Amino acid sequence: MSATEVCGITAADIAEGQEMPALRHPVSVTTIVLGALASRDWRPMHHDKDFAVERNGVKNIFINTPNNAAWFERYITDWTGPKGRLGRLRFEMKKSVFPGDEMCFSGVVRKLAADAAGCHWADLELTISVDGEVRTTGRARVAIPTDPADNPWTRKGDRWLP
Amino acid sequence: MSARDPQASRNATDLPDEAQRMIDTPLYEEPGEFPIEMGYVYNTCAAVQNGNPIFWDPAVAEAVTGGPIAPPTMMSVWFRPHYWAPGATGERKALQTHFDLKQILDLPEAVVASNEAVFGEPVRPGDRLTTRQIVRSIGPLKQTKLGIGRFWTIDVETTNQHGEWVGTEIYTMLGYRRPEQ
Numbered sequence: 223m224s225a226t227e228v229c230g231i232t233a234a235d236i237a238e239g240q241e242m243p244a245l246r247h248p249v250s251v252t253t254i255v256l257g258a259l260a261s262r263d264w265r266p267m268h269h270d271k272d273f274a275v276e277r278n279g280v281k282n283i284f285i286n287t288p289n290n291a292a293w294f295e296r297y298i299t300d301w302t303g304p305k306g307r308l309g310r311l312r313f314e315m316k317k318s319v320f321p322g323d324e325m326c327f328s329g330v331v332r333k334l335a336a337d338a339a340g341c342h343w344a345d346l347e348l349t350i351s352v353d354g355e356v357r358t359t360g361r362a363r364v365a366i367p368t369d370p371a372d373n374p375w376t377r378k379g380d381r382w383l384p
Numbered sequence: 385m386s387a388r389d390p391q392a393s394r395n396a397t398d399l400p401d402e403a404q405r406m407i408d409t410p411l412y413e414e415p416g417e418f419p420i421e422m423g424y425v426y427n428t429c430a431a432v433q434n435g436n437p438i439f440w441d442p443a444v445a446e447a448v449t450g451g452p453i454a455p456p457t458m459m460s461v462w463f464r465p466h467y468w469a470p471g472a473t474g475e476r477k478a479l480q481t482h483f484d485l486k487q488i489l490d491l492p493e494a495v496v497a498s499n500e501a502v503f504g505e506p507v508r509p510g511d512r513l514t515t516r517q518i519v520r521s522i523g524p525l526k527q528t529k530l531g532i533g534r535f536w537t538i539d540v541e542t543t544n545q546h547g548e549w550v551g552t553e554i555y556t557m558l559g560y561r562r563p564e565q
Contacts, residue, residue: 223447225447225448228437228444253431256430256431257431260424260428260430260431261428261431261458261460261461262464263464264467288457288458288461289431289432292428292431292432292434292455292458294457295434295455296429296432296434296436300434300436304436304438304444305448307456307503308456308503309502309503310500310502311500311503312498312499312501314498373448375448375450375506378505382504384502384503384504
């Protein structure tokens with residue numbers, strides 16, 4: 223297999239203002255505990271409901287920050303395909319996500335441009351909402367192949383300018 | 385996209401020498417506690433149902449990333465300490481320069497104002513990573529909604545065993561004193 227055979231979008235397939243397909247995922251206690259332990263976050267508010275209620279004053283355990291990052295990465299690369307390479311990610315968790323919530327991910331391409339090294343970048347604006355209420359907002363910068371033969375993962379040093 | 389919060393981009397002129405000396409000085413260089421391993425990669429991908437074949441299909445990983453890698457957003461995962469280890473005492477603080485600044489600047493409370501991660505060389509199974517912390521800026525005293533305080537920005541830079549840059553996490557913090565403090 224060569225990288226050219228691996229499917230995914232190229233810069234020619236997207237435009238500024240384009241919306242990314244939405245992703246919905248129901249959140250359970252297991253979703254939150256799996257994410258916390260996979261990210262080596264042992265803090266009790268991500269697995270112990272009594273602690274979350276009594277010490278944090280919230281209604282239940284909630285999704286932790288590094289797992290939120292992993293969800294955004296999944297959402298972005300579901301859209302780009304395997305050759306999409308994340309360069310930057312920034313987000314703010316304005317309100318927590320709890321068991322019983324259904325997360326709805328959405329995103330918009332805010333900017334599409336090639337850098338001095340010829341790498342095509344999509345700057346994305348991202349949101350996680352629950353029942354229409356915004357819980358997390360974020361911004362990401364992801365490298366997109368110029369054409370099917372291009373592969374951003376081969377870039378190093380001066381050719382990788384995230 | 386701006387890498388830094390403009391609130392913290394200018395250094396104050398009234399800083400104690402100890403705080404001034406910390407700016408742009410790499411501190412707390414620390415190796416990770418274990419080599420990178422795929423078990424955590426599978427746990428992370430399973431937790432978010434990430435089916436990206438570069439993490440699951442060795443042939444795709446070979447073709448696209450030159451072999452298996454970890455998801456870039458796992459960068460901080462590799463530096464969280466074990467929940468328990470023989471002989472370990474007390475709680476290890478992950479961002480020690482931040483706690484140093486709170487003490488030096490006499491600002492007992494703090495919140496994360498923003499954080500951003502920038503990703504470099506992919507992380508591969510077997511890699512041994514190292515981090516270091518660099519205070520990039522400390523802003524002037526200002527009145528905020530929480531109390532009087534300062535914004536500061538700390539970079540946590542990660543490199544691999546070849547000295548290659550793996551990524552940087554940029555934390556902007558607000559250290560403050562509550563009105564009654």
